[in-house]
Amino acid sequence: MGFKTTVAKLTAKSSYWLLHDILKRGGTSLPGKLAVKIDPTILKHIQQDFDLIVVTGTNGKTLTTALITRVLRAGDYDVITNPSGSNMIQGITGTLVTSKFKKNNGKRPIAVLEVDEANVALVASAIQPKMFVLTNIFRDQLDRYGEIYTTYDKIVSGIKYAPDAKVLANGDSPIFTRGDFKNPRIYFGFDHIQPQDYQSLTAPNNTDGILSPTDNSVLNYDFITYANLGKYRSHTDHFARPKLQYAVTSVDKLTPKYSEFTIDDTSLRIEIGGLYNIYNALSAFAVGREFNIAPEQIKSAFESNAQIFGRQEAINVDGKDVTIVLIKNPVGTNTVIDMMLTEPEPFSLMTLLNANYADGIDTSWIWDAEFEKLHTTKITAVATGGERYKDIQVRLKMAGFKDQAVYQDLNQIVTAIQKMPTKKVYIAATYTAMLQLRQQLSAAGYIKGGF
Template sequence: MSLRSSVAAGVGHLSYSVLHGIFNRGSSLPGLVALKLDPDILYHYKDRYDFVIVGGTNGKTTATALAVQTLKQKYPDVLYNPTGSNMKRGIATIFVTAPKPKKKGLAVLEVDEANIVRIVKYFKPKAFVLTNLFRDQLDRYSELYATWDRMLEGVRMAPKATIIANADDPIFNSVDLPNPRIWYGFNDQPMGDLEAPSNTDGVVCPKCHHIIHYGFITYGGLGAYFCPNCGHKRPKLDYEVTTVERMTSADSVVKFDGNEFKIPVGGAYNIYNALAAYSLARFMGVNSSSIKNAFVESPEIFGRQEKVQIGDKEMVIIMVKNQIGVDTVLDMIKTDKEPFSFAFLLTALPADGEDTSWIWDCNFETLKGHNIPYYLVGAANYKDAATRFKFGGFKGVNVEPDPAKLIDRIKEIPTKRMYVVTCYTAMRQLRKALAEQKLIDGGME
């Protein structure tokens, strides 16, 4: 390292020690400090690690965490961003705060879609793992194809990197690239001829803009797609879900390529995340039995079906950021056989996306058939959420503007469990309060 880079890394590390030691924080500010002193500090880590970049709209944090757990079965030094701080400053933080590996390490980086090009500028990855593309934070990303173009700009800078992509998303196979490809997806259902609902993301073929058809649909616009007009279709799968044996709100038992795995988080969307992790691990030389052990041992991921015990009540925190995320979470929690309460926390700061209109596309009304005795909306934009629930026909919805006070509110619920579906900023505020009351370890760490 140059003297300038060494000073930048040192100051960044010192700021992390203070923030982490005193405030249980420090997921991005240390990197920002280091980047102010040396804007190109990331360049100096390119020879210390092999790199994998995980990108897409939903599932990046969970897919990354599961992938890291599997890769630790083979690689002793795996660096990643566990808090989901996935912009340049957050990624700089993990490097300036990590000890220097004794030999070449492996870095698995969750990267914000718009930031892939800024990260690939400094080091070329061995692989890109692509989860899905949905409408998300339109004030930041614009529409689907604009987001895909931004991602492609970064991918094209690393033409030798293997692309490990969700084959069930029609957009990922819409552009010819020189990169080697590995495709993963579901193959557990009989084929038919279906069309997705009209409000679905990617309802038209990304090549000819004809209405796209499906042999089957997993959720949203994902599935065994084919275009009857131009012939665009799902590629042959390299790794696949062959059977879903059980899927609950807490976990799933599935078969990948005929081998059984228990996934420690619930919902179809997390089967995709586990399959992405499995596909990367196989590409990196980890065998199936080691992956199976890794999934069983996988720790809870903050804010992603994170369970917190508060007296005799259980709070399950699930972070969302767009319509498809909410709808898949609703489908997941409705599989819970036990009575539960429901809270929705809405914030609209830059980290969340400043436009809240997406909540009107969410299918909250599907909860009505589940006999839920207690509803709550909260956080800074609770008025928008309350209006949405009012027009959805919900009666007697409770309101709590302060996420921290939800800890006291949960004591009054008539059920043993409450699902808290929350935007990113509200989730941070809630976890900070939980940490201060010693209900969890650390705020965002």
């Protein structure tokens, strides 16, 4: 290890200690930023001690990463990860430089890292991954990524740096059949509908990623789970969804707080609601089986009650049952709304909208989110806030929610929660708004750590 690398590591670890132990703030971005500034090649010098699993895609990266980490630890692997979702190159560098592997049991340690789509090539060029896990590709942050095929090209450019790595991809997403890389591909997806119940469907209007890679014709579906995901086939040639190595064979129960389902004859449960989160569990199950972890060990890992940072975190605020959900694009918001459709109790909704770099500065996506569907729920009150509160206020007004409490200052959110008329409160927030919210909740003593 060279002098620059040693200094970079010491600087990163010192800044991490200062942030976490002295200032009681979280985050790995600043330590990573300092390390990269001192030694831009630092990642190349720390890769020899572990295998790397890259988790990337538009939605579901944070939960998928957390579940994979739990599963691998259940299989007695020593694992480090980036649990706060700090998924750009600085945060990833900070995680790898400041974390320590602890076990010495003969199994090679593993780093399971959530990686921003635009940063996959930067990471993979420095540390060749052992596996890529691809969750989905949806329209998201057009100012940063461009359209979905541009986003996928960014990911593929990273995959090509590691030609021997396995690519574990969502087979229900047509875009993942594309790409000229030679890596072995393993597909997961849903097979919960019996053939006699198949239909001839096309995806809903304004849905991206529904073209056949063979001739760019619009795909037909035997069933759709949500958005462009499902069992697809071309009506012009023989292209169809690839064979699935791992599949959800039944969806047994969906509630806002948990989901029960079956994967390859194993009955499972995760302590988080929403059909979309079953995909995240499925990918983690597939990773576990690829590492020879027994289904019963995976089942035990899934049933852990540990909260996932910012992803349906359940918090008690003076008797209010508060659930924080992340929203950042139309598909992700619609899946959150679909989860709320399963809520049996009256609830209030607070929507917090920011438009910083990490959120995406273009807020036009809120007009493609189907807030109108909330009228079929037991929603009682609606509030809006965040730095772009006027945008979300107008959007929800046009969706039929004219009576809104408006909180321009996020310092007022704790008080706003207390004023909600229902015991159950959902807070749907963009990424930086969620961080600001957690800071306020931490300062008020409702959670530990603002990040």
